[in-house]
Amino acid sequence: MVHLHGAVTGRHSQRPTRDVDVLLDIGVMPSSIKDAVRILNGMGYRIAQASSACHRLVPMCTLGTDEEVPMADTAVLKVDGSTHALVAHGATALHMTHKELVGAAVREYLANRRDTINARLRAVMAQIDDTETSQVAALTGLSPERIAELGGVPE
Numbered sequence: 001m002v003h004l005h006g007a008v009t010g011r012h013s014q015r016p017t018r019d020v021d022v023l024l025d026i027g028v029m030p031s032s033i034k035d036a037v038r039i040l041n042g043m044g045y046r047i048a049q050a051s052s053a054c055h056r057l058v059p060m061c062t063l064g065t066d067e068e069v070p071m072a073d074t075a076v077l078k079v080d081g082s083t084h085a086l087v088a089h090g091a092t093a094l095h096m097t098h099k100e101l102v103g104a105a106v107r108e109y110l111a112n113r114r115d116t117i118n119a120r121l122r123a124v125m126a127q128i129d130d131t132e133t134s135q136v137a138a139l140t141g142l143s144p145e146r147i148a149e150l151g152g153v154p155e
Contacts, residue, residue, distance in 0.1 A: 077102060 079087070091101045110117065128134045132153040133144050140147075147153060 087098050087101055090096075091098050094101065096104075124138050128138050133147055136142070136147055136153050137144050142150075
């Protein structure tokens with residue numbers, strides 16, 4: 001989709017992968033999945049088997065038809081425009097998909113901060129006792145006194 005938007009604005013770049021991303025509105029036309037697969041197959045494309053270079057697929061579902069179709073196990077990650085540009089350029093330069101680059105970057109970022117994360121988790125756990133108030137305080141950042149002022153928490 002990024003490359004399509006770039007082409008519309010006159011910016012052409014080399015694709016880091018040879019796959020095709022397809023967006024279908026199955027609510028409007030439930031048969032659009034079968035139609036899209038048929039058309040793409042006619043153009044020489046095949047549904048890729050799960051690998052590190054494609055989306056992981058989850059169990060099949062029928063979507064109200066007799067034919068089972070795979071549903072992609074992905075989520076939208078919202079970032080600002082400059083971060084999106086970094087991901088796009090980095091993925092292209094490293095011959096990775098955006099998904100692969102973001103996954104690797106998050107894993108490395110968290111691994112480099114493991115000690116800080118563990119220390120913060122231990123600090124929060126030390127504040128929690130067996131009361132609902134302590135759990136709410138840890139989650140909200142409010143003091144137990146402020147929680148009581150606001151009406152408290154049923155124990």
